[in-house]
Amino acid sequence: MRHVPEDELHAYLDQALSRSQCIEIETHLARCAPCRDDRDQIAGLRDRTTLLLARVAPRVSVPPPYAQLLARGDERRKTSWRRLAVLAAGLAGAAVAGWGMRAMLDPHTPAGVGLPAAVALAAPADPTAPVTAESVIRSREAAIPSLPESHQAAPTVRLASTTPPVATPAATGRPVGGLALGDGWVASSRAEAEAAGQNLIPEVPGLTVSGIRLRVGAGQERPAVIVAQTLPGGGTVYTVEGPVDAVAELVADQLSSGVFRASEPTRSAPDYLPFGSGYRRAPRVLAVLGALSSDSLNVLAQRVTLR
Amino acid sequence: MADEIERLYQTMYSTVVRFLYRKVWDADRAEDLAQEVFIRAMAHRPEKPRAWIFAVAANLARDEARAAVRRKKHLTLLTNDPVTLASPMVSPVDQLERKEQLSKVHEALAVLSPRDQEVLLLWDAGMSYTEIAQQTGLAVGAVGTTLARARKRLVEAYDQQQEEARAARS
Numbered sequence: 001m002r003h004v005p006e007d008e009l010h011a012y013l014d015q016a017l018s019r020s021q022c023i024e025i026e027t028h029l030a031r032c033a034p035c036r037d038d039r040d041q042i043a044g045l046r047d048r049t050t051l052l053l054a055r056v057a058p059r060v061s062v063p064p065p066y067a068q069l070l071a072r073g074d075e076r077r078k079t080s081w082r083r084l085a086v087l088a089a090g091l092a093g094a095a096v097a098g099w100g101m102r103a104m105l106d107p108h109t110p111a112g113v114g115l116p117a118a119v120a121l122a123a124p125a126d127p128t129a130p131v132t133a134e135s136v137i138r139s140r141e142a143a144i145p146s147l148p149e150s151h152q153a154a155p156t157v158r159l160a161s162t163t164p165p166v167a168t169p170a171a172t173g174r175p176v177g178g179l180a181l182g183d184g185w186v187a188s189s190r191a192e193a194e195a196a197g198q199n200l201i202p203e204v205p206g207l208t209v210s211g212i213r214l215r216v217g218a219g220q221e222r223p224a225v226i227v228a229q230t231l232p233g234g235g236t237v238y239t240v241e242g243p244v245d246a247v248a249e250l251v252a253d254q255l256s257s258g259v260f261r262a263s264e265p266t267r268s269a270p271d272y273l274p275f276g277s278g279y280r281r282a283p284r285v286l287a288v289l290g291a292l293s294s295d296s297l298n299v300l301a302q303r304v305t306l307r
Numbered sequence: 308m309a310d311e312i313e314r315l316y317q318t319m320y321s322t323v324v325r326f327l328y329r330k331v332w333d334a335d336r337a338e339d340l341a342q343e344v345f346i347r348a349m350a351h352r353p354e355k356p357r358a359w360i361f362a363v364a365a366n367l368a369r370d371e372a373r374a375a376v377r378r379k380k381h382l383t384l385l386t387n388d389p390v391t392l393a394s395p396m397v398s399p400v401d402q403l404e405r406k407e408q409l410s411k412v413h414e415a416l417a418v419l420s421p422r423d424q425e426v427l428l429l430w431d432a433g434m435s436y437t438e439i440a441q442q443t444g445l446a447v448g449a450v451g452t453t454l455a456r457a458r459k460r461l462v463e464a465y466d467q468q469q470e471e472a473r474a475a476r477s
Contacts, residue, residue: 006455007448007451007452007454007455008451010451010454010455010458011436011450011451014430014436014451014454016435016436016450016451042455045458045459045462046458048462049427049431049457049458049461049462050431052412052415052461052462052465053329053412053427053428053431055405055408055409055412056328056329056409056412056413056416057325057328057329058324058325058328058334058337058338059334061320061321061324061334061338063316063317063320063321063342064342066313066316066317069316069342069345069346069349070349072342072346073346073349073350076346077350264350294350295349295352
């Protein structure tokens, strides 16, 4: 007759065995006195362990309100964006200083020097999360005014591939939907945005694009782009894609306004540039802004395609 | 899902604090770390939140221990003993006795190997054999063996200390 091993008795008492295993052990215990003794001994050992561990427990603590924890999480996300903005500004400064030095030392050096690429970015949200893009898109969590018709009118500005845009006052600095933008953002049609330097237009699939804004930075990198898209239930989400400094600055501004939340910064697709495009490569990120929960925005950011 | 994390926060917070306390031996720090775990859970939206929460808690406690070693800061049990902050109804003699008990269990736990300790604390936090196996990388069948050894060693170490204390007094 096979006696019940010690570890199996532990598992039996811990209710970690299947019903059939339990029946097998119980049948054996009914017939075997030594195993019953073992079982009682192990039950005693188990109880003593639980008792000893109960002595090393901190005082019963009341958890702080969940809302407080949520607020801390949101604050942390904002801080991470602000840090990124500061880091990006530092990188841009260093790059500019680097070019200056290079130009002084060697006047023949071309301007196509890349930014240091080591920008640490937060990992994107877990794609398996049950908040789905569809559920976000379907739900009406936001009521931001969408882009007025007049703003969707084709702009009068066409961007040349290598020269900064000469924007008309009407098209520059105009808000896109509820997003208040600083100088340099130019309204653009899709065709123009695409033509303006092989820009890949980021968008959440399945949503109507209600406006596009482009901004050419001080560097030689491809312009930053904002794509406003309308949610079926109303409200607008904004996908911002561009060089790290431009995106971080915009997002930090919008977060400080308190109207919008932002997804975690996500690294964009590698910046492939065709030969002779006139642009230089730069690390790029994208983020989705809107008056939705951060979770929803993270999910949408996961879905953004660059076309 | 947000509700799931909130529900777990309401039901598991004190368990996570207790789990962490037995690793960092500082009640306030255990609470800070537990809140950190839940903030991360909100951001990451794990698929299996319960197991994820304990995995992150264990990692944070490990980082904390490493940092403490780096700082050469010896966290002593008695200087920051949460039990001493308990009800003022407890007499000083009782408090002292509880402190001693706590100290002994702490020392007995320290006798266990890190893995045995981890398995025992996870079990005491209410995790199933399957969850413990997933977190520690053990086979499910090995969890029972590990728990059997851990329980025996803990009780033996504790009893031995009691013996030594009795011998010292007499």
